[in-house]
Amino acid sequence: MAMQRDSRQSANLLPAVFRDARILQGISQLIFVVVVVMVMNNLGFRINSALEATNQTPNFEFLQNRAGFDLADSGDYTSRDRYIDAFRVGFINTLRVVLLGLVATTVIGIMVGIFLLSRNFLLRTLSRSYVEVLRNTPVLLQIFAWFYIVIFALPPQQESIAFPQEGIRSLPLLQYAFSLLVIALIWQYSNSLRRPAWRTGVRQVGIAIVVLVNLLGVVLIGAGTPIEFLPGIYISIKGVAIFELIPSSLFGVWMVFVVIGIVVAILLWRYFGYITETTGQPIAKTRIALVALVGFILVGWLIMGMRPTPSIITVYDDENEEFVDLSYDDAFESGRLTIEQELEYTRQPIIFRPPTLDRRGRNVETGIEISPSYLAVFLGVVIYTSSFIAEVVRAGIQAVPKGQLEASRALGLSRGDMLRLVVLPQALRVIIPPLGNQFLNLSKNSSLAIAVAYTDIYQVTFTIINQSGQSVTGILMVLLAYLLISLCISLVMNLVNQRFQLVTR
């Protein structure tokens, strides 16, 4: 008893204010902030004075100076542009890796993640090996590996691997699209037939007729003239060259059809959803909406194809070195149309333009060029990250308790409904936070581009710093750029995450 009183008295030596937990916490936080500010201030002062001594005071004015260096993968940029332009090239190049990379890695990761749980032995083992090999080796090494595969394993540009090999002569593209639409309609119609025998009969006969028409090479009226596909993709030591799709003068009008198609599809989807809700009658609303959408797009294309082309068009004849007047189709066939003329007078809303090399066979003249450096970085970070995402997805699916599956089965839910309505919502809850981490990892790992000289923001800024000596400003700008990208990703992932939170007491 006495001892207790003693201890109380000794504690009372401190005034009551300094025994209040809240005040104590406040004081300790204050001290911490003061210390941090002092240290930072001191460091900043020292750096500043050190740089002043060598006449390199950090500033942003230097960004307006001429850069004076060339960059690969830089579009219209030349060495005569300013530092800030070079910086912009780097930022865009980083975004090219990150944005496309996020999409690609998610798709691959989810696929492999599902394969990891497959009952098929081969699929399971292959995907397991994929994950184990890729996530257990450094990403830098993988980027180098991809780079050397491109450099050493691929042929020089003159002997590019072409795809399709020699090009393909084929019926009009539109005809294939129509054939698919007709098959979809036949399928939809056959579903409404009661007798199974009739159902399969209608399907088989219908599809057989469509296939036969195409095999015989019968060109339907309005589907256009048969076309020749030139190889659309070239792969060589210089990277990959891919065909371009260029919107023509008809593109805008065609887009009206596309937009109307989207609106109609959404309305149909909603309407049939409402019908299902109120009557209980099951309707394949997604399929109906898709057929409507594709239908609108194709009909739009068909109507565009009916535009009259000029009967006479002046083109330049290379061989005789003179201008000649031809009909549009003849000019097109002879390949003498300029791209501007083709875009102006074509019957197609979108023009397919295969990659071609210039006369010396060195540089890609038309088409989209993808450099080996970009490929290496892109493949490196995408494939590496996808192996982690695969594990995240697998773990998320397995985290759904077995009881949930049993309850769904006991209620008689179909496998698809069970996955869509019970497993997926609960798995996503577990998957999304670590998925966001992997997205951040990908965006930050893209800075390893410097290893294969891909001109991403880090590499470009490094060059800028070397040239201008503005290290503090440069580093700050890279930091801010990565921060911006990462915060955007975090923001989106947090918003998504909120949607999947469980309500508990």
Add this chain to the structure above:
Amino acid sequence: MQETSTQVMASDEPIITCREMNKWFGDFHVLRNISLEVMPQEVLVIIGPSGSGKSTLIRCINRLEEHQDGTIIVNGIELSHDVQNIAEIRRETGMVFQQFNLFPHLTVMDNITLAPMKVRHWARDRAEQRAMDLLERVEIPEQAFKYPGQLSGGQQQRVAIARALAMEPKIMLFDEPTSALDPEMIKEVLDVMKELARTGMTMLVVTHEMGFAREVADRVIFMDMGRIVEQGPPENFFSPDIVHHPRTQEFLDQIL
């Protein structure tokens, strides 16, 4: 009183028939030569020590477990690998689990209406009407728009019963429905089950609640080591005058 006691229920066909059913988990022989007939509207209580195969038996009836030998016929349909048969049987059998297994991401209402809308293709109005009726019946209509995580264990189990009943099943399977509950909550769940039995539902109940068995069961089955050791009406089963199989006697001595 050992062996098969033929439950006399007029000329009615049995709604569940198991013949010479066997099941193994790996090398472990869980169910040995189970033969069983359940009549419509019968309430069957299955008791026995843990690991005796009682849960596995009722889980075989709606194909949550696959039997490897023998036949099971439910509601006139034989259980095989035919997925259509399995789906049909599952539509007609409701199941209540020890761990409730409510869907945590859906409200109580959505938990109950999900299967009727997706499997029976009911309109939402009808499914919701039915759900409210059932929630009244299990006495928690005010919880309809809460999430399972916001309910007590007893309330969750009552929602689980309502969810199974929403499909208007012919048979209800109960797999230790009160084993995960606090003592106070056991009563509220048992009351719901008693009421259900009075309405003439065919029920197979795996439980340790002997009071329930005595009061509600038409027939009690004692299982041990994967076998049906003994079965009979509860008044015989729990009567001290009856000479039991020694294994049954041992079990009853421990729990009564």
